[in-house]
Structure formats: structure tokens, C-alpha cells
Amino acid sequence: MRRDVKPVASRLKPIVQSPTVRLGALVNEMKRRGEDVISFSVGEPDFSTPQHIVDAAKKALDEGWTKYVSSMGIPGLREAIAEKMKRENGVPCDKDGIIVAPTKHALYIALTGLVDPGDEVLFPDPGWVSYAPMVHLAGGRPVPVRATEETKYEPAPEAVAEAITPNTKAIVINSPSNPAGSVYSKETIKGLCDLVTDRDLFLISDEIYEKILYEGAHYSPASFDGMFDRTVTVHGFSKTYAMTGWRLGWLCAEKSLVKQLVKVQEHTITCAPAFVQIAGVAALKGPPSAVAAMVDEFRARREIMAGEFRTIPGFHVFRPAGAFYFFPRYDFELPSDEFAERLLTEARVAVTPGSAFGAAGENHLRFSYACSREDIRKGMARVRAFVEKLRRKEGQ
Ligand SMILES: Cc1ncc(COP(=O)(O)O)c(C=O)c1O
Incomplete structure (x- = not known):
């Protein structure tokens, strides 16, 4: 018998595909096609595993x-x-x-x-x-x-x-x-x-x-x-x-x-x-210095990203004391999945929509800074330009 909808167990029905895994795959695919995407979406250190x-x-x-x-x-x-x-x-x-x-x-x-x-x-x-x-x-x-x-x-x-x-x-x-x-x-x-x-x-x-x-x-x-x-x-x-x-x-x-x-x-x-x-x-x-060096670099990147956010109006930034993410709340009239999608397609920056983390995450975006300083500066300049465009449109 052919079924269009596979008879999976009911416990799978309320579950959606992991948004972070899906977004990661999409960004990799875009990069493979040669597209210039800056990814703030993955929760993965960009360092190599220590030798x-x-x-x-x-x-x-x-x-x-x-x-x-x-x-x-x-x-x-x-x-x-x-x-x-x-x-x-x-x-x-x-x-x-x-x-x-x-x-x-x-x-x-x-x-x-x-x-x-x-x-x-x-x-x-x-x-x-x-x-x-x-x-x-x-x-x-x-x-x-x-x-x-x-x-x-x-x-x-x-x-x-x-x-x-x-x-x-x-x-x-x-x-x-x-x-x-x-x-x-x-x-x-x-x-x-x-x-x-x-x-x-x-x-x-x-x-x-x-x-x-x-x-x-x-x-x-x-x-x-x-x-x-x-x-x-x-x-x-x-x-x-x-x-x-x-x-x-x-x-x-x-x-x-x-x-x-x-x-x-x-x-x-x-x-x-x-x-x-x-x-x-x-x-x-192994030597604790291997971990300390990575954490020091994350700390420096946190400062760079925090500085970039200060130049972008419309984001309310909570200062993270740990991990490697910013999770700003924003003022724009845009659901977070749409915001993330437009940032990706119009500005070539991948972020994770706040709604992926629960209903209370709506009106937020997650920016991972587990990427190079250069990518942070380049990506945030694109976010700034996108937001300026958005504000001009909202002000019209
Ligand atoms: C809060 C939290 N717990 C658990 C995990 C899973 O870690 P692992 O990739 O080592 O399975 C992650 C990965 O992103 C995470 O962010």
C-alpha cells in the first residue's frame, strides 16, 4: 500500500527538524555553490582540535x-x-x-x-x-x-x-x-x-x-x-x-x-x-593553556561583536557572561524566522531565529561569535546595512 504520509510514531509528530542543523546545512550548501555567506549560525568553535x-x-x-x-x-x-x-x-x-x-x-x-x-x-x-x-x-x-x-x-x-x-x-x-x-x-x-x-x-x-x-x-x-x-x-x-x-x-x-x-x-x-x-x-x-587560549579569543570576539552592536540601532543587547552567542532582542516589526531568512538571502548573513529556542525567544536573533574576527566585522557591517534599509522602509 502506498501512503503519502508515512505512518511514523505519534511521538515524532510534534517534533520539527532541528533549526540549527537545518540552517547549518543550508549555509554549507550556499558556500559550496561559491556564495559569499558569513555564518553566525553554528554553535561550533572554528578552531582546530588541539594537536x-x-x-x-x-x-x-x-x-x-x-x-x-x-x-x-x-x-x-x-x-x-x-x-x-x-x-x-x-x-x-x-x-x-x-x-x-x-x-x-x-x-x-x-x-x-x-x-x-x-x-x-x-x-x-x-x-x-x-x-x-x-x-x-x-x-x-x-x-x-x-x-x-x-x-x-x-x-x-x-x-x-x-x-x-x-x-x-x-x-x-x-x-x-x-x-x-x-x-x-x-x-x-x-x-x-x-x-x-x-x-x-x-x-x-x-x-x-x-x-x-x-x-x-x-x-x-x-x-x-x-x-x-x-x-x-x-x-x-x-x-x-x-x-x-x-x-x-x-x-x-x-x-x-x-x-x-x-x-x-x-x-x-x-x-x-x-x-x-x-x-x-x-x-x-592536557595543558589548560590550550583551552585558555581559545576562551581568550572568544572573549576578544565578544568585545568586537558587542562594539558592532553598539553601532546598530534597534537591537537590545544582553551581555553574555559565557558561551559564544549574543541573543539580542530587536524592535523591528518582523518575525524572527522571516528576519533570519531575509538576512540570509538579502545580506548573506546567517543567524538563528530566536523562535527556534522557544516562544519567548521571538523578537530575538542568535548570533554565534565562534567565527573569525574578520568575519564578525564583515558580517556585522552587512547586518548594519540591512537594518538601515529596513529602518528606511519602516519609516516610510
Ligand atoms: C546547550 C547544549 N547542550 C548540548 C549540546 C550538544 O552538544 P554535542 O554536540 O556535544 O552533542 C549543545 C550543542 O550545541 C548545546 O548547545
């Missing part, structure tokens, strides 16, 4: 790290991660509380492993594009909680408290955050932890941008009193070490929970590639 990490992977391949390994991850990497989590984050985990997996998959493992059909999962709006789809895939109900300019793009504990119902199972938080680059204050994290404890919930803390931090301090909620048993901390190598294509990250939790969660890994991807895990050890044990 000592690449060398470690090559050596591991030569040494035969090409077979299945434990679903939890190789002991050497889990030990290095546990040591990092204890020393830097104050999280009391050991190697049996770690599952090594691509970061996105680590989040998927946590959500699939915790969420029953109908369970509600709260997450920040605007927030990363994949939280809601992953909750759907887990059979749960995504519940966005406003985390807007008024609360410095942090989910205020009061707003989260209002969204909690008897069906709430977990809260997802993300600091430093995508898309706004907000770094949650200690008070916000403490307030969220108190809610999680009082209401008997789980916290999933996505800390992938931990090291891309310019101001303030990073707090891991799993280090707060009584929180370790209720928190799944998710982290990854992609952003810190410019390793997006290696697909490596981890989750960290109390070990009896991890023993359950690892079933998802066993029956999906089995394990992260062994030679990539060896490279992960080299990343964690």
Missing part, C-alpha cells in the same frame, strides 16, 4: 583501540572525568557514576531513563533547541518556563515553582546558557535546588559551556547539599576542546541511578568509540 588530542587519537588507532568497549566508557576516561568533576566542580562522583556518550546522547539517556509517559519536564524558554524534542521522544510533556531578559535569561525559581504540577518529574537547566550566554547566579541555582528537593524532583544540569566563561563563577548543582542523588550532570568535549565532530561527552550521577541509565546506552549505541575516548583522556589531562 595533542588529535595525536592521541591517531596513536590509539595504531594501537588497536578499534573494538567495542564497556558501555559505561573506558575506565581511564571515566577516572579522569570523575577526578575533574570532584576537583573542579565539587561533585562527589566516582568512575562508576559516569557514562561516556556523545553529549546529546547523554541528555537523551537521562531523559529516556527518567521520564514516564505523561511526565512533565521543565526547561528554560528561550532554551536549547533539543530539550523539548528529546522530552517528546521520551514520551513526556515538555513545559517551557520563561527565562527572559527580565530575569537575565535565567529561569527564576518563582517561575519554575509556578510551573510545577503533580506530574512534574524533572527540571533541565543550562548554565552558561544557549542561546543567551547567561551564567546563572548562585542564588538562582540554590533556589532551583531547593525546589527540586522540596518537590522531590530530578535536576538535569547541562554544563557543556562550563569552560566558556568570561565573568562570574560556574556552579554545579550536584555539588550543593543533598543534590547529588537528584542530579544528572551532563557535560561534553565539543565546545571546550573544539571537538564537535568527535561526538564525545558524559553524564555523571549517583551510581545506582547510572546502573539503570546505562541500559539506554547498551541498547542504542553500545559505547562511544574507543579511540575517541582515548583522545578524551588526552583532552582532560
